[in-house]
Amino acid sequence: MTAQHAVPQVAMEDFGPAVPGWVLRLAIAGVSTAIVAVLGAEGAPPAVQVVFLLLAASSVFSPGSAAPGALGGVGALVSTVYHTGAALAPPVLALVVLVHLLHVGCGLAAVVPPRARLHLFTLYRPLRRFLVVQAAVFALAGLVSVLPDGRNPVTVEVLAVLGVAGLAVLAIVQLRRR
């Protein structure tokens, strides 16, 4: 058998049902609104919520712009201003899921035109990876919740920050190599 015969023949029906591309934008709108709602529940004033709603609208109409990053990143920072409860409170855990979902959804929506047909089988691998990452983060959160509170030694903290910076440098080097 030659290599040419090994190429499988598939039809469009094999990729499962399809939905219009704007459904993805609709999902982003829902996730963005949920993030703003969480911030509102944390106690953010209406003016801040309006600003975040504008960022949410920008994320829906231009998912490839800086708006999703601003909504997720600044939203997380703003939540720390108004959040006064425990670190693993439900609003925080909701933001863990929502910000990640916004990131993945906007990444996909940036390459899918609104009038395109999105075959649902395409979402299988991103969804599986999303669940794996969320499971790892929630496992980390569970681990942290059972650890004793208190201040860490300065050396450990510096090492942790250096480790994060090292990851970023590694990613940049990996990119430049390509």
Place this chain on the structure above:
Amino acid sequence: MSTPLGVALSGRAHRLQQALRRRTGEHWEPTDALRRGLLVGVGLVAFGALSHRLDVLLIGAPLLLSTIAGLTRIPSGPVLVRPLPAPRLVDSMRERQLSVEVDCPAGTEVLALRLPEPGKAGPGRVHVVPAGRYRLSCTRGTDGWGEGVVLRTDHLVSGQDCLTMYGPVVGSAARQIVLPPVDPLPAGPLPPRAAGLVGAHRSRRPGDSTELRDIRPFAPGDRLRRVDWRVSLRAGFPISGGLHVRERHAEADADLLLALDTRVDVGRQLGEWSSALGRPAGSGTAPEQASSLDTAVRAAASLAASYLRQGDRVGLIDLGRPQLYLKPGSGARQLLRLRHRLVLSARSAGWSPRPVLAQQLVPAGATVAVLSPFLDDAVAQLAVVAARRGNLVVAIDVLPRPLVADQETPWGEVVLTLVRAERRARLDGLAWHGVPVLPWPGGTPGGRPGGRPGGRPGEDGGHATAAAMLRRLTSGRRPRLARVVR
């Protein structure tokens, strides 16, 4: 053997190739998602670690983790998305299967690919499917015809979580010639029968067979043995009347010459007449949006198929471009040639301002069917001149109906009235000169046969009427002026 010069040249060629690919989008590049994941993920995790905010760290952790996971499998190398070779010439009546070869490198996840939609014209929609290595088959079955691009594989490929992308790339195009469809026409008033040499209809040309064609007054050149003495005596010969001769049919098949007017292509909207229609004829539009040339080509193909099926000889002449003349012939191969020539004629539409029908291109005794919207006097004069040469000429009116006035100008209704009046006078003139005018209802809503679900071929009233009238006219008897069909 790799010499230093060869290595240098290949490196230079490689860099040149890379530069060209950057210009065409055929290269991998990071997306906003990657920048967002790194910036927001690292920023939140670092801020959380420095400020001892576990909640911020946890919010940023998924972004950083998924970005790092995506960076471990960054795809590289070219993406191959190309249409597989398809037949150059296809029949529009058949459903067309097209295949696209997809070969994406490891690490890719999403492929956005433009594919044609079944039953719709144009390059089609973008479909987002999993990336990989496979052959993707799709169906394209439009009602359109003509030469054009049937598949263009514009594509964009992205890696994990769309952190990197390749494209968008304007893909290579697959061109095909789609032959005009053949609508089934009724068999006509006379059923097919074995007569003449091959076809069901005998030639209208006078000849030396035994079958009587006509009795007419003696003319210089007639043989004396053709004189019908009984009729001549009844007519008063030699006192008051002249000699009469018996004219017989020729031992030849009937010739039908389809004269296609490709100079103009108009639709129902008068406001669009002064500009191009914006779409080529035969692009698979709805029947109520069909242009005059689209209707004419479909009518010509259907008539040719109907007559050729009965063994008659059918030819084609493009009144706007006589070089595309196809002399009358018979058989299935002639139908294929004729449909192909129709596509070529439609492609060169509007080439000439004046219609041309040279006398030497019209066989003696042939029936000439002039397919035109009859918007100018030149084509009407051409039909009349052809009729005066002795041919039976039938004018087939292919103007889409009902015409719609231009709503953007207050003179729209007036212009419509003038156009209708001019056409009425023109068609009346044709009828007065013995040229029957048959309206072909292809441009009217529901005018195409087979359009009614479950309907039998030929049940459509408009086509049945036009085709039956044409058959009656070409069945051998010369039409009288009073029986002109309007």
